[in-house]
Amino acid sequence: MPCTVKQLYAQFQRALLSNNTVSPIVNGYISNITRLKNVSFININDGTTSQPLKLVLKNKPQDALRVGQTVQLESGHIVLTPTRPQPFEISVDSLRLLGNVPDNFPLQQKQLVNLAKIRSKYPLWKFKYNKLAQILRFRSSLELSLANKLDQIGFTKVDAPLLTNNDTEGHNETFKVSAAEWNSKNINLTVSTQLHLEVLAQSLSNVYALSPCFRAEGSDTGRHLAEFWMLELESTNWGHLPQLISGVQDLLIQVVQNIPQNIRDEFKEDIEVQERWGRITNENNWHQVEYRDVIKELQNNKHLFQIAPPTEHTFQTTGISSEHEKWIAEKLFNNGYVFIKNYPKSLKPFYMKPNSDDTVQCFDLIFPQIAEVIGGSVREDLPASLKDLPRDLDWYRELRTVGYRPTGGFGLGLERFIAYLLNIPNVKDTVPFYRVMNSEIVL
């Protein structure tokens, strides 16, 4: 069985490789070639780690080898290289070409690649760029870290249906679904698993879903995808806003604290990323503010904004924009993480529990760069307050009459969270194949 480059480095660290170990079989793609007169140095990557495997080919300059080709190392031996940046290289005895590339194949590993260009132009092999492969490895690790943490604090993972007939957010931005011999009406793709999670929280107390969600919205920005992954939690322990907010904060801090060392190592030279991971795990950088106070601050600084912020007369009907949100996190709270609490009821969906005034028990969590990352609320528990819902949601009201416990919950946009943590300007680069409104699906 071939082994991976990551496994080879792990064997080295466990002292299982020494000078003249016969190398295991490894395959990968050539990411760099340096030719000297009687020797060639070749870097092999296989996407399991950022570190390339260094091969040394003696005697002939290996004219046929080119960057981008895939090769299989069939035999060779380890040479320890304590004076070089990498701990060892492999002196090659036999190297087999697996896959060729066109003459004009442009793969060159560079510190900075133009993500916007390669994202759409080279979808077949863009993840051979280390920068993009790193994002996918980070994402995988973060999802695992979240799953383990949620298991530890007593949450059951549940798989909510994507085919549904409700539009949780009520924005009418759903994708319709049909099939030739399927007669059911009004099927759409879910915009949020929340309503189903509310059902399951009644039975299981603490539940979460990590699930694709879909919004057919027109925005093609660095913050929007038509298909995105959402982490949604619902709990009978979160029937009050303060407990819900501290649950969110604890979870995010602990998940970042738990990023494993091998993933940390991949980003150790990225100062901005290191700074963000440090800042987010420091409780002092987390803040809470009332929505009505946010409106006052925005009005006091309205000269700073392209979009005029809501006034004391319009704030019940006009929400704040992402420009305002970023300013709140970046400037007002000095690159902090800000829970904006208790929005006007008129701005929020039907399912939020009212306060005694005209606000609801909810928050949006605002991050620097990204603006809203999470929205959450305590849920309306009185069936009488839900009597005007459409008939499709009769069940949602009925749920409150068959042995109900108050719940609260929230939804985290996974791509936005990753984009922030890795300082990626566009969420399109945090998912392997992005989907946005009206872009042709090529792959």
Next chain:
Amino acid sequence: MPCTVKQLYAQFQRALLSNNTVSPIVNGYISNITRLKNVSFININDGTTSQPLKLVLKNKPQDALRVGQTVQLESGHIVLTPTRPQPFEISVDSLRLLGNVPDNFPLQQKQLVNLAKIRSKYPLWKFKYNKLAQILRFRSSLELSLANKLDQIGFTKVDAPLLTNNDTEGHNETFKVSAAEWNSKNINLTVSTQLHLEVLAQSLSNVYALSPCFRAEGSDTGRHLAEFWMLELESTNWGHLPQLISGVQDLLIQVVQNIPQNIRDEFKEDIEVQERWGRITNENNWHQVEYRDVIKELQNNKHLFQIAPPTEHTFQTTGISSEHEKWIAEKLFNNGYVFIKNYPKSLKPFYMKPNSDDTVQCFDLIFPQIAEVIGGSVREDLPASLKDLPRDLDWYRELRTVGYRPTGGFGLGLERFIAYLLNIPNVKDTVPFYRVMNSEIVL
């Protein structure tokens, strides 16, 4: 903060509770009431464990309390009960009613509930039945166990898109997707993430997706869902069938071995489930057989089947049915797990690598009860052999020309695997809200 019933039992095991400990706050639903003259015994469940919490209410018979209601224990004290089945009960000082139920609310915990009846009749609270809640807790634990095992053996989790324009299996059973202002053509819901995983395996070597997949097929059986979850793996280490097959076998054996103790405890009285977990983790129960030999065995036993098995003249055009598959696993291999290998090319999709005869390098893994649980193959690596693909799949051929490494992979139907492991007759009960052809979506 309220604590869960599971947390309370965990505290007891860690000796944090003693006689007369003031109880923590717990909320849940009443699953049983026993009234005596001057005392009532009440079982509370909250879905975090099968074990109910036993409450004792003295002095009055508590006529207002009913099964199904939700309550919050506000104060009481622990009474150790070493002579009873449960280790302690709680003598209640204050119990608050949270949610009422209609007079005819039928929740009664019984050893055997009619799953087919409650599945569709009581979707709002069916998971308050312990049997169904157990399935969800098991599913959550299994998904976590799979994720940790796959991370450990070097697989990166990737999120493949569900909106696509390909139909991997070519059966024309896709759901079409549309949106009011979305002009892209030919969007459907994915039937398999495989083709996208193939792209990512080229860059990352070992990748997997745990993802909803969709098939608009008419079958309403105990084995089919229109929306189901599939675990799909793709690896550059699996360019040969023997390695792929042993990779599958090792993964399933190890994942069942790793079922955590608290989940094992929930099923310790289910003899059939215990037997299955034992059988699946024993390598001697795993078998491999050539497809052509399967045909001979079926012909030799054709009197046993309702559907006539393929003959030596028809086996290139007619596949075997699930009736035949079950017989192979249950009878021919004595309730074993059977890799049927090297099917005729004419029966399988375009992406499988041919052998030198008219077969392809593939397998179906057959389980007792469930029939096919996994399909896998080595992928076609020659672009010339893919020249007749539809234009939408030009990229799939091109992938073979830009630095290709041979890969293999497989897809596991998660609901079928769970149904087998828990001896559940119908996959509809392994997912919280099932979707099947032409059943109205109520919830």
